[in-house]
Amino acid sequence: MILQSIKMAWSAIVSNKMRSFLTMLGIIIGVVALVVLVSIVNGATSSVTDTISSMGTNLLTVNINDNKENPLKISDLDQFTADQNISAVAPSAQASVTAASSYASETTTVYGTTAAYADIQGLELSSGRFLRTTDVDNHSRVVVISSDVATDIIGRPNVVGESIKLDGVEYMIIGILKSDTSESSSSSVYEAYIPFTSLTRLSSSVSSEVTTFYVSAADEDSMDAAEDALTDLLMGRYGQDEDAFNIRNQSSIMETMASVTSTMSLLLGGIAAISLLVGGIGIMNIMLVSVTERTKEIGIRKAVGAGHLSIMEQFLIEALMLSLMGCLVGILGSWGIIEIVNIVGDTSYNLSMGVVIIASCFSMAIGIVFGIYPANKAAKKNPIDALRYAS
Amino acid sequence: MIIFDDVSKIYQIGDEEVYALNHASMHIDNGEFVSIVGPSGSGKSTLMNIIGCLDTADEGTYSLDGQPISNYTADELAKIRNRKIGFIFQNFNLIGKMTAFENVELPLIYQRISKSERRERVIEALERVDLLYRKDHKPTELSGGQQQRVAIARAIASKPSLFLADEPTGNLDSKTGKEIMNLFHEMHAQGHTIVLITHDHAVAAQASRSIRILDGQVQEVTS
Numbered sequence: 001m002i003l004q005s006i007k008m009a010w011s012a013i014v015s016n017k018m019r020s021f022l023t024m025l026g027i028i029i030g031v032v033a034l035v036v037l038v039s040i041v042n043g044a045t046s047s048v049t050d051t052i053s054s055m056g057t058n059l060l061t062v063n064i065n066d067n068k069e070n071p072l073k074i075s076d077l078d079q080f081t082a083d084q085n086i087s088a089v090a091p092s093a094q095a096s097v098t099a100a101s102s103y104a105s106e107t108t109t110v111y112g113t114t115a116a117y118a119d120i121q122g123l124e125l126s127s128g129r130f131l132r133t134t135d136v137d138n139h140s141r142v143v144v145i146s147s148d149v150a151t152d153i154i155g156r157p158n159v160v161g162e163s164i165k166l167d168g169v170e171y172m173i174i175g176i177l178k179s180d181t182s183e184s185s186s187s188s189v190y191e192a193y194i195p196f197t198s199l200t201r202l203s204s205s206v207s208s209e210v211t212t213f214y215v216s217a218a219d220e221d222s223m224d225a226a227e228d229a230l231t232d233l234l235m236g237r238y239g240q241d242e243d244a245f246n247i248r249n250q251s252s253i254m255e256t257m258a259s260v261t262s263t264m265s266l267l268l269g270g271i272a273a274i275s276l277l278v279g280g281i282g283i284m285n286i287m288l289v290s291v292t293e294r295t296k297e298i299g300i301r302k303a304v305g306a307g308h309l310s311i312m313e314q315f316l317i318e319a320l321m322l323s324l325m326g327c328l329v330g331i332l333g334s335w336g337i338i339e340i341v342n343i344v345g346d347t348s349y350n351l352s353m354g355v356v357i358i359a360s361c362f363s364m365a366i367g368i369v370f371g372i373y374p375a376n377k378a379a380k381k382n383p384i385d386a387l388r389y390a391s
Numbered sequence: 392m393i394i395f396d397d398v399s400k401i402y403q404i405g406d407e408e409v410y411a412l413n414h415a416s417m418h419i420d421n422g423e424f425v426s427i428v429g430p431s432g433s434g435k436s437t438l439m440n441i442i443g444c445l446d447t448a449d450e451g452t453y454s455l456d457g458q459p460i461s462n463y464t465a466d467e468l469a470k471i472r473n474r475k476i477g478f479i480f481q482n483f484n485l486i487g488k489m490t491a492f493e494n495v496e497l498p499l500i501y502q503r504i505s506k507s508e509r510r511e512r513v514i515e516a517l518e519r520v521d522l523l524y525r526k527d528h529k530p531t532e533l534s535g536g537q538q539q540r541v542a543i544a545r546a547i548a549s550k551p552s553l554f555l556a557d558e559p560t561g562n563l564d565s566k567t568g569k570e571i572m573n574l575f576h577e578m579h580a581q582g583h584t585i586v587l588i589t590h591d592h593a594v595a596a597q598a599s600r601s602i603r604i605l606d607g608q609v610q611e612v613t614s
Contacts, residue, residue: 004500015488300484303445304498304545305473307466383469384445387484 001310002317009318012290013325023286024326026279027366031330031359034272035351036337038265043349045261052254059120059250060215060227062234066244070237071209074114074136074196080215080233085226087218090117091196091210095203097167099145099192103155108190110143110166112199112206120216123193128160128175135174136195143171147179148188166192169202223251269355273362279326280366287319287374298378299386311379319371320364327363331356393419393442393553393586395609398451400437411437413607414451419586421552424579426587426598434607436557439588443478443555444471456552473501477546481558483538485530491517491541492526498549516548517541520574536567543574554578554585560594572597 013020064072077089092113099108117123118130126147135142143164150159150173163170171194200208217226227249231242238244291298298311331351338349400412411434419425429435440446441453444460447468453460455475463471478484485494495516499509517523520540530538539559546554556575560568572594579585579599587598595601601612 001500001503011488296484297486300486301497301501302469303443303472303478303484304549305469305501307469307501309466310501384440387445387480 002313005310005314005317006321008314009321012318013321019286020322023282023322024329026282027276027323027326027363028279028330028333030272030276030279031327031363032333032337033275034269034359034362035331035334035355037268037272038355039334039338039352040341040349041261041265041268042352042355043347045258045265048257048261049254052250052257058217058220058223058226060217060223060230061248061250062213062215062230062245063248064211064245066238066241067209067211068238068241068244072211072213072237073208074210077114077210077213080230083226083229083233085218085222085229086215088116088120088216089213090114090120091213092117093196093199093206093210093212095199095206097203099149099153099190100165100168101154101163104153106149106153106190108149108153108166108192110192110194110199110202112194112196112202114196116216117193117214120214124178125175126178127158128173130175131193131195136197139197139201140195141169141171141198142174142194144175144177144193145173146177146189146191149190149192150176152188152190164192166194166202171198220251223249276359276362276366280323280370283319283322283367284370284374286322287315287371288377290318291315291374291378294378295381295386295389298381299383299389302381302383303387308379311381312375315375315378316368316371319375320367323363323367323370324360327360330363331359392421392454392456392584393417394452394454396452396454398441398448398453400434400441400446400607401449410607412441412448412609415604415607415609416451417602417609417611419584421584422579422582424575424585424587424599426589426595426601427604428589428592428595428601428612429604430590433604435588435590435604437607438604438609439555439557442553442586443476444468469501473498473549475552477549477551477554479539479542479546479554479556479559481561483530483535483542483562485538485541485545487530490527490529491522491533491544494530494541495545495548498545502549512548512550513544516544519547520544534567535563536570539563539567539571540574543571547578552584554583556585556587558589558591559587560591561589568594 074091077091080086080089090113092111094109094111097108097110098105113131114136115131115133123130128144130144131142143166145164147157150157154162154164159173160176161173163172194202199206215226215230217223227247230247234245235242301311335351338351341347342349395415395417398412398415399410402409402411415438427435427438441448444455447461447463455471460471486497492513495513496509499512514523517526520543522537522540522544525533525537530541533541560571563571575585575587587594589595603610603612
């Protein structure tokens with residue numbers, strides 16, 4: 001019986017292709033909006049949170065805004081590690097220099113830091129080693145470069161032990177960073193790490209004063225304790241002036257990000273859901289027209305013995321089929337759009353399976369909810385009047 | 392077997408009660424070919440609706456095959472129509488977007504008969520009316536006479552206890568009308584019960600017995 005109803009619904013939909021398509025269009029647009037928007041927001045969110053978490057979730061960033069005539073030196077940083085909640089501290093200064101070899105030259109961001117930086121930021125090397133404390137103490141001209149610097153500026157991937165010129169000063173390459181494959185952007189990353197003490201000599205814009213440093217907490221649970229300890233120490237140093245410095249907590253940034261993006265996907269999803277709802281009203285509208293048009297057919301079916309349920313089932317399945325076909329076309333369309341966005345925008349968004357399931361369930365619910373009234377109207381028709389209806 | 396015992400159908404028009412059927416009593420046996428004749432407005436349609444279980448009587452009892460038809464829900468009436476009544480209408484009442492085969496198959500679907508048996512019975516019924524060769528044609532591709540034969544095949548396929556024809560030749564020219572009447576005679580000869588409602592005395596006279604209805608009152612015609 002269900003199979004018969006599906007066959008009947010199919011022939012009714014096919015017999016009026018243009019109208020069926022226009023009816024489905026509401027659902028198609030709704031589903032595309034829902035799936036594409038939520039997929040892209042989810043994709044953007046995960047790429048941002050990946051970036052943040054790859055930097056370590058137990059990371060605190062400290063900026064000194066006002067040194068109160070008491071500049072922070074590298075040697076001062078050790079006092080912070082005395083706290084049990086703090087495992088490592090590394091300063092960071094950066095400058096833009098021209099990195100050159102006989103092969104090519106490019107503008108490169110150079111970070112001046114210490115040995116602890118690699119652990120704090122979770123940097124991984126593909127070959128060689130990171131900076132050591134002795135390098136910092138000796139103002140050594142050694143450099144750790146990103147893989148793009150190796151391939152694009154030197155011309156080969158494995159160049160440990162060779163040299164590169166940073167603003168004309170020769171540095172020995174001691175390590176190469178792993179290229180970051182998780183990053184969605186394909187643009188080249190030109191970065192180099194040298195001892196903090198070397199950078200102060202290389203770049204006139206960097207002084208020996210530390211204005212930014214990274215702190216890693218012992219573990220994720222001690223983040224708040226570490227932040228409190230750090231605040232106490234800095235407050236003591238800068239005369240209880242809380243505006244002299246600021247501390248950014250990586251995990252709280254991530255929490256904020258997560259709540260912002262989940263609000264955003266809820267908002268966009270909500271707007272898309274409204275357009276789905278409008279599509280559902282379109283289905284109801286057309287089903288009502290269809291029921292009126294087919295009054296005679298309903299009368300004949302009832303005369304030869306169709307019961308209330310049989311007629312109801314026939315029209316309900318038709319409404320359900322319209323909404324589900326719309327949903328299917330919408331999902332395929334969304335997939336197409338996301339693929340096009342990926343090709344054009346050089347990104348890697350995925351169809352979010354969760355939202356596909358939500359869209360399907362929602363479409364089905366809409367088909368049923370907005371199909372019930374017209375189906376019931378059809379089933380309730382009096383066969384005598386329906387037979388007499390002039391079509 | 393049809394028994395009408397003092398059946399009335401009353402319509403309320405304003406404050407007035409109008410008897411579309413006024414204490415009608417009649418008896419039609421199995422295997423009879425009976426015509427019910429009367430001018431328009433005489434209560435013919437009401438009588439047909441009640442016999443065909445499209446409507447129920449307000450007073451009195453109507454029993455079909457010994458089963459009193461009263462106090463049934465719409466769904467139960469549909470079931471009775473499905474199994475016991477084969478309708479043949481003046482305007483054929485075939486579903487336009489379905490083929491002859493599908494139209495004949497329709498009551499069998501509602502009888503929940505298996506697909507293979509449906510096919511067998513549809514082909515058998517279409518053969519009976521000599522239209523098997525047009526089974527894949529839609530009503531618009533068939534002549535009036537052919538459409539009525541498809542409608543008769545639809546009634547035959549459902550194996551009803553009663554064929555109820557309402558002005559079956561009303562929309563046909565006299566030659567095709569005659570063909571349709573011949574088909575009724577054949578069916579009668581095979582032992583089917585046929586009730587034919589008409590305003591045409593020439594058609595009515597072809598039945599073995601005639602019942603006249605006038606102003607809601609029923610009386611036997613003695614010829």
